[in-house]
Amino acid sequence: MEPLVHVRDLKVRFVSRDSTVHAVNGVDFDLAPRETLCILGESGSGKSVTLRSLMRLNPPRLTKMTGTVRVGGHDLVTTSERSLADIRGSVVSMIFQEPMTALDPVFTIGMQIRETIRRHETISREDAERRALELLELVQIPSAKRRLAAYPHELSGGLRQRAMIAIALSCRPKLLLADEPTTALDATVQIQILLLLRKLQQDMGMGVIFVTHDLGVAAEIADRVAVMYAGRFIEEGPVSALMRDPLHPYAQGLLGATVHGGVRGKRLTTIPGAPPNLAQVPTGCAFAPRCAYVEPACLAAVPAARSPIPGRAARCIRVPDHAVSTAA
Amino acid sequence: MIFYLIRRVLYAIPISLAVSLVCFMLVHIAPGDPINAIVPPDAPQAVVEQIKHEYGLDKPLPVQFGLWLYQVSQGDLGRSLATGRSVWSDLRPATANTLRLAVTASLIGFVLGLILGGLAGTFRGTWIDRIATTFAVAGVSIPHYWLGMVMVILFSVTLGALPAMGAGPGGATDWAWDWAHIQYLILPAVTLSVIPMGIITRTVRGVVGEIMNQDFVNTLRGKGMLPRNIFLHVVKNAAPNALSVMGLQLGYLMGGSILVETVFSWPGTGFLLNSAIFQRDIPLLQGTILVLALFFVALNLIVDLVQTALDPRIKRS
Ligand SMILES: Nc1ncnc2c1ncn2[C@@H]1O[C@H](COP(=O)(O)OP(=O)(O)O)[C@@H](O)[C@H]1O
Numbered sequence: 060m061e062p063l064v065h066v067r068d069l070k071v072r073f074v075s076r077d078s079t080v081h082a083v084n085g086v087d088f089d090l091a092p093r094e095t096l097c098i099l100g101e102s103g104s105g106k107s108v109t110l111r112s113l114m115r116l117n118p119p120r121l122t123k124m125t126g127t128v129r130v131g132g133h134d135l136v137t138t139s140e141r142s143l144a145d146i147r148g149s150v151v152s153m154i155f156q157e158p159m160t161a162l163d164p165v166f167t168i169g170m171q172i173r174e175t176i177r178r179h180e181t182i183s184r185e186d187a188e189r190r191a192l193e194l195l196e197l198v199q200i201p202s203a204k205r206r207l208a209a210y211p212h213e214l215s216g217g218l219r220q221r222a223m224i225a226i227a228l229s230c231r232p233k234l235l236l237a238d239e240p241t242t243a244l245d246a247t248v249q250i251q252i253l254l255l256l257r258k259l260q261q262d263m264g265m266g267v268i269f270v271t272h273d274l275g276v277a278a279e280i281a282d283r284v285a286v287m288y289a290g291r292f293i294e295e296g297p298v299s300a301l302m303r304d305p306l307h308p309y310a311q312g313l314l315g316a317t318v319h320g321g322v323r324g325k326r327l328t329t330i331p332g333a334p335p336n337l338a339q340v341p342t343g344c345a346f347a348p349r350c351a352y353v354e355p356a357c358l359a360a361v362p363a364a365r366s367p368i369p370g371r372a373a374r375c376i377r378v379p380d381h382a383v384s385t386a387a
Numbered sequence: 388m389i390f391y392l393i394r395r396v397l398y399a400i401p402i403s404l405a406v407s408l409v410c411f412m413l414v415h416i417a418p419g420d421p422i423n424a425i426v427p428p429d430a431p432q433a434v435v436e437q438i439k440h441e442y443g444l445d446k447p448l449p450v451q452f453g454l455w456l457y458q459v460s461q462g463d464l465g466r467s468l469a470t471g472r473s474v475w476s477d478l479r480p481a482t483a484n485t486l487r488l489a490v491t492a493s494l495i496g497f498v499l500g501l502i503l504g505g506l507a508g509t510f511r512g513t514w515i516d517r518i519a520t521t522f523a524v525a526g527v528s529i530p531h532y533w534l535g536m537v538m539v540i541l542f543s544v545t546l547g548a549l550p551a552m553g554a555g556p557g558g559a560t561d562w563a564w565d566w567a568h569i570q571y572l573i574l575p576a577v578t579l580s581v582i583p584m585g586i587i588t589r590t591v592r593g594v595v596g597e598i599m600n601q602d603f604v605n606t607l608r609g610k611g612m613l614p615r616n617i618f619l620h621v622v623k624n625a626a627p628n629a630l631s632v633m634g635l636q637l638g639y640l641m642g643g644s645i646l647v648e649t650v651f652s653w654p655g656t657g658f659l660l661n662s663a664i665f666q667r668d669i670p671l672l673q674g675t676i677l678v679l680a681l682f683f684v685a686l687n688l689i690v691d692l693v694q695t696a697l698d699p700r701i702k703r704s
C-alpha cells in the first residue's frame with residue numbers, strides 16, 4: 060500500500076539576490092495513514108519549511124524545492140498551482156502557530172469556515188452554514204451558534220486556535236500539518252488543545268505531522284519522532300525508544316541525558332555552541348563542530364542514515380548499521 | 388450602530404461652528420481695508436461711512452460674526468462687495484463646476500491609483516512595482532501648474548485637439564454631460580488627477596503589500612483559496628485605509644485646485660477665491676471658504692462612518 064506521505068531527498072533553498080539559505084538539505088521519510096509523526100529540533104533547523112513543503116506553501120518566488128514529495132498520491136513538486144489549490148485544504152491542511160494572526164481579522168469565523176467548504180465542495184450556503192456549526196461543535200467551542208458570527212478578535216487565543224482547527228478539518232483532510240499549534244497558548248489551554256487534536260486524529264483517522272518544542276507533547280501525541288538539525292532528519296524512530304535511548308549525539312544532548320519516558324512540559328535541553336550557518340551546505344556532519352565525539356571521518360562526508368534496529372535510524376558514523384533496508 | 392451614527396453627526400455641529408469662526412476671523416485679521424477696494428480713494432468720508440454701515444462693517448467683530456452666522460444659518464451668505472450680487476448666486480455655479488472637476492479628477496486618480504497600487508503591492512520588488520512606483524513619485528512631485536501648461540501646449544496649441552480654457556461653450560453656468568462640454572473638462576481633470584493618483588498608488592501599495600505579508604494570507608493559500616478569493620480578502624482588509632485616504636484627497640481637490648483652475652480659467656471655487664482675494668471681497672471670500680470647509684467636514688464624517696462600517700475591529704460603542 061502506498062504511504063500517505065512519501066518524501067525523498069527533499070531539498071529547499073531560499074534564493075534572493077544577496078543570499079541563499081539552504082533550509083532543508085535532504086529529508087527522507089514516509090508516513091502511514093493514521094500515523095502521527097512529531098518533528099523536534101532547535102529553532103531554525105528547518106521544521107516549518109519542511110512542513111510547508113508538504114503543501115508547497117513556501118513563498119513561490121524565492122523557493123527552490125527539489126526531490127520527491129507525494130501526499131495522498133499527488134506529486135506536490137511538479138503539480139500545477141491550480142491543482143495544488145484543489146489539494147490544499149481538502150487532502151492536506153495546516154494549523155499554524157499564531158491563532159492571533161492566522162485568521163482574517165475582517166471576516167467572521169463562520170464565513171472563514173464556509174468559504175473553505177464551498178471552495179472544495181458544491182454545497183448550498185445553508186448546508187455550508189450547518190456544516191460550519193457542526194465543526195465548531197466538533198472542536199468544542201461553547202455557544203457555537205453565536206461564535207459563527209464572531210470576528211477573530213472577539214475570541215480568546217484558545218478559541219481562535221479551535222476555530223483554526225475547525226477550518227483545517229472542514230473538508231476532512233487525510234493529512235493534518237500542525238506547526239507548533241500550542242506554543243502561543245497558556246499551559247492549561249495547551250493541554251486542552253492537545254487532547255482535542257489527539258481525539259480528532261483518532262476519530263477522523265488522519266495522518267498528522269506535528270512540529271513541537273515540547274518533549275512532553277511529543278511523548279503524548281506521537282507514534283514516531285524525527286529529530287531535525289540543519290535541514291536534515293538526523294534521527295528517526297518510534298517515540299518511546301527514541302526518547303529512552305537516543306542514538307545521535309545531538310538527539311542525546313537535545314533530550315537531556317537523564318530524560319526517561321519524557322516529562323510533560325519538559326523543554327528541549329540547550330547544547331553548547333550555535334547551529335550552523337545555512338548559507339552554505341555543510342560538506343560533513345553539520346553537528347560536528349558542536350559534537351563531543353567528533354573524528355576526522357565526520358567532516359569528510361555527510362553521514363548516511365544508519366539503522367541499528369529495524370524502524371530506527373540515525374545519521375551518525377558511530378551508530379552501527381545492521382539492517383540493510385531503506386526503512387529510514 | 389445607529390447611536391454611533393447619531394453621535395458622530397452631532398459631533399460635526401460644533402466642528403462646523405468652529406470652522407465658521409476660523410473662516411470669519413481669518414478674513415478679518417488679514418491686512419488691508421476692504422472698503423478701499425470698492426470706493427475710490429478720494430471718496431468723501433460720509434460715503435465711506437454709509438457703505439460701511441450698509442455692509443455692517445462698522446459694528447464690533449463679535450457682533451459682525453453673530454450677524455453673519457445668523458444670516459448663514461438662514462442660507463444667506465450676504466452680498467459680494469465687488470459686484471453687489473448675492474454671494475450664493477456666484478458661489479453655487481462655481482461649487483458645481485469645482486465639484487465636477489474634483490470628482491472627475493478623483494475618479495481618474497483613484498482608478499489609476501488603485502490599479503497601480505494594487506499591482507505594485509501584490510508584486511512587490513518586481514519590475515511592475517518599479518514602474519508603478521515611478522508613476523507615483525512623478526505624480527506627487529510634478530508641479531500642477533507646470534503640468535497644466537505642458538498639457539495646454541501639447542494638446543491645445545500643438546495638436547489643437549482640446550480647448551485650453553473655460554468650462555464649455557456657454558460659459559460658467561450651463562453645463563451638460565455632452566462632448567461639447569466634456570472636452571473642456573479633460574485637460575484640467577487629467578492635470579488635477581495626477582496627485583491623487585500618486586498618493587493613492589503609494590497608499591494602496593503600502594497597504595496591500597502589508598496585507599499580503601500577513602499570516603492570514605498564508606492560511607488562505609493553505610486552505611486552497613484561489614487568487615481571486617484571496618483578492619477579495621485583501622480588498623476588504625485594505626478598504627478602510629484606502630477609503631479614508633481617498634476621502635481626504637477628494638477634500639483637498641475641492642479646495643486645492645486654485646492653481647489648476649487659474650491655469651485653465653475653470654470657473655470654479657478656486658477661480659472665485661482667487662478673484663475674491665485680489666478684490667478683498669470679504670463676503671465672497673468668507674462664503675467660499677465656509678462652503679469648502681463644510682465640504683471637508685462632511686467628507687470626513689462620511690469617511691469615518693464608512694470606515695466604521697467596514698472594519699469590525701473599530702469599536703462602535
Ligand atoms: N521565506 C523564507 N525566506 C528565507 N529564509 C527562510 C524563509 N523561511 C525560512 N527561512 C530560513 O530557513 C531556516 C529554517 O527555518 P524554519 O523552518 O522556520 O525553522 P524552524 O525549525 O524554527 O521552524 C531558517 O534559517 C530561516 O531563516
Ligand SMILES: [Mg+2]
Pocket residue numbers: 106107108238
Ligand atoms: Mg518554525
